[in-house]
Amino acid sequence: MSGSPRFRWSTVCLEALDGPALASFYRELLGWRVKAQEPDWVLLAPPDGGPGLSFQSDPGFVRPAWPTRPGEQQLMMHLDIEVDDLDASSARAVELGATVADFQPQDDVRVHFDPAGHPFCLWVSA
Known part of the structure; x- marks a missing residue:
């Protein structure tokens, strides 16, 4: 291998208690298509190409606090x-x-x- 390895941003992954359910919300909101899916993970792709969004189930997910508050997620x-x-x-x-x-x-x-x-x-x- 010569030179530097190639890096290409492909997705941002959001975790939730139910990743596929959250993917359904964003699929409807953005009008994107499902590009790949597993039981606890979904990748959405924009129609014009470019980086997508993926959603993963995490049983330990805790909702973040916004605005940020001391002592909270x-x-x-x-x-x-x-x-x-x-x-x-x-x-x-x-x-x-x-x-x-x-x-x-x-x-x-x-x-x-x-x-x-x-x-x-x-x-x-x-």
């Missing part, structure tokens, strides 16, 4: 999802099982929690 990451209509997109996310966070730090961003409790942000560009 810390947030490791969140998803930012650009939308063209913040109100309509928020309503669709809620229809699919998301909840709107009480704390909203910006006017052009709407923070939600997916059914497993991961925060995600819907946002519109100015």
Whole structure:
């Protein structure tokens, strides 16, 4: 082998008590397709290609706290999802099982929690 090995980002994996159920939520929300599936793991792929999202069941999963609070499960990451209509997109996310966070730090961003409790942000560009 000569030179450096090749690295290519392929997915971000979110854990939940029920990975396949969480994958169903994001499949409906984003309109992505199931690319691969095992009993406790699902990979979603965007229609235009690029990195996907995978979801894995973890019986020890604990919902993160947001905003962060001392002594509670810390947030490791969140998803930012650009939308063209913040109100309509928020309503669709809620229809699919998301909840709107009480704390909203910006006017052009709407923070939600997916059914497993991961925060995600819907946002519109100015």
